[in-house]
Amino acid sequence: MHILIVGTGYVGLVTGACFAEMGHTVTCLDIDENKILQLQQGKVPIFEPGLNELVKRNLEQKRLRFTTNYQQAVESSIVCFIAVPTPSKSDGSCDISFVETAARHVAKYMNGYKIIVNKSTVPVGTANRVAEVIREERGNSVLFDVVSNPEFLKEGAAVQDCLKPDRILIGSSSQKAIDIMKEIYAPFTLNHDRLLVMDTLSAEMTKYAANAMLALRISFMNEIAEVCKKVGANVNEIRKGIGSDSRIGYSFLYPGVGYGGSCFPKDVRALIAVAKNVGCDPLILQATDEVNEKQKQMMGKKILGYFASRGGVKNKTIGIWGLSFKPDTDDMREAPSLVLIEALLEAGAHLRLFDPVSIPKAKTLLKNSPHITWCESEFQAAQGSDAIALLTEWKQFRLVDFQLVKKEMKGIAFFDGRNQYKPLDMKEKGFDYISIGVPDQLQTSKWP
Ligand SMILES: NC(=O)c1ccc[n+]([C@@H]2O[C@H](COP(=O)([O-])OP(=O)(O)OC[C@H]3O[C@@H](n4cnc5c(N)ncnc54)[C@H](O)[C@@H]3O)[C@@H](O)[C@H]2O)c1
Incomplete structure (x- = not known):
């Protein structure tokens, strides 16, 4: 399958390289010319275990290429993944303007049925907004579906996570799009079925809920750690004591210096904004963020x-x-x-x-x-x-x-x-x- 990945960062580059490794023909596109120039020479601009080898091998075997040219890239692909940044605005809400811009560029060069896939982490309703952007650009002259396919890879283990995902979420109500997405992911699910198909709104919400839950566990343990210190208990023992409960489990129970990175802080804040926007009072989410700060x-x-x-x-x-x-x-x-x-x-x-x-x-x-x-x-x-x-x-x-x-x-x-x-x-x-x-x-x- 010919696949385009728009945005060649931590998510886009890893996803593109893994799709190529599985035999797809992948074009990775970015507006950063310097980054694309480096990648064309096989130089990976980020550190991610296993990524260098994957990029080099697939570049050499011509299953992976890098470009800044939207027209060529869109025209030659059936499926266009969008993996661009979705940073926080000053009020904490999610800025989807990079996604809209990417969708607009893709729309401009659509030359037949295309599937536009939101891989970026985006607020509920963004798939609908992307469809609107394409219609604004092209009216009814093009056939397309917008799919939500949030990414769950962890930096530091991104290649392994991408090659062996716990689950693959596909948010769509179009059977044609779902079938094509299943075809793309078939090599990743040979061992057992990992595909979860749902509507786009639920897929978008699942990603935020997952990140908020993980961030919550970290903030929870940091709060417990503070109490431990004051009452004379040792949080390292508490971690083992509660983690051994199969309903709780050991993951994400380590106290520390707070969570960081490009996802948890911004995604918790974005979910707070989403919740407030619909009249909810996100007390737990706010506490998660405040404890972390x-x-x-x-x-x-x-x-x-x-x-x-x-x-x-x-x-x-x-x-x-x-x-x-x-x-x-x-x-x-x-x-x-x-x-x-x-x-x-x-x-x-x-x-x-x-x-x-x-x-x-x-x-x-x-x-x-x-x-x-x-x-x-x-x-x-x-x-x-x-x-x-x-x-x-x-x-x-x-x-x-x-x-x-x-x-x-x-x-x-x-x-x-x-x-x-x-x-x-x-x-x-x-x-x-x-x-x-x-x-x-x-x-x-x-x-x-
Ligand atoms: N980094 C992670 O661990 C991770 C995990 C899951 C989901 N996500 C989500 O994936 C998305 C991308 O994150 P990332 O960490 O890969 O970002 P990144 O900043 O590493 O990469 C994004 C890339 O998109 C490019 N870009 C911006 N606008 C563009 C445009 N119009 N056309 C083409 N390229 C464009 C940038 O130049 C950059 O290279 C975000 O929504 C993030 O929340 C990230």
Whole structure:
């Protein structure tokens, strides 16, 4: 099948490469000429495990191509997926203008029946709006269907998620479109049927509900962690205790420094806006967002609190391990590290920053500052540091030579934003170890 993917970002590029891998002929289109130029040469502009090989192989075998030319791309494809950004507006609602613009461009060059597929995460009713945009552009001169096919891949495991999806949602009331979509996804469902067919409104709502539920679990655990710390309980035990209940399960029960990334924060806010727009009072969704905002500030407050009785954080050196919003990705969008870095710079600290892959992206987001040193390893980030803060649980931080780390450091404070280590072990190694939701007596005797 000839497929067009409009928008060659985390979702579009991964989806396009996976469709090509399954034997489809795929054109990936983007308005970013530089990105397309790089991709045409087999250079993948994002970090995603397994993606480089997939792109290279399918490019070489000519099942995958990259272009900025809408006309050629639309004319040669039957199905046009739209995977462009849907950022938050200033009031939190979802800006679907990128989707509308992409749909308008596709409409312009439609030369026969086409299926336009919304893969971007969009508010309920957007499939209808896309159909309206196409009619505005072309009147009744073209035959088409608009399908909602939200994406559930996780950055960091996007290729695997795309090749082996838990489920594939198809929102449509057109049997012709449903049959073609089933054909596209047939290679992904050989093992067992993973297709869920429903109306477009329900498909659009399912995506938001799924992300809101996951974000809710994280905020819930962050709130429980705060209570744990105050009452002397250990949130790490609570996580195991409740996760073992099959009705709850273990996933997404880790307390931390707050959720970030390009999806959860904006999608929760967009769903709040959708709910309010129809006269609902989304109390749980609002609390999810508020708890997360508070959680992102928490690490900065802990560090400032620790140094308050040690001469203040001004001119102290803090090493930060991990910048991306989660491991195995270079995505820095809404990363909690950005909030911490801003707070510490404002307080006059010097920062030594290390991340295995996201430093180039972090450099574009952070203003050049004489108080930032970019480091090439966790040990370099530790050099001369009064404290270390771990923000992203990259695997390479799991088994670290802490004797070496301590030798490099000036101070002994270790702030663990992902509860990666055993408090008593860290205490024995000589650290003032401060993690999330663990009472002070279990972490350090020196905590004020
Ligand atoms: N990133 C994720 O993990 C993830 C997961 C599921 C769903 N989503 C959703 O998928 C959508 C895309 O997200 P992303 O992370 O891939 O975004 P992204 O920012 O990585 O990529 C989007 C791409 O679209 C391009 N673009 C913008 N306007 C265009 C146009 N008119 N024509 C052609 N290209 C255009 C941009 O240049 C960019 O390369 C969003 O709605 C997002 O919420 C993202």
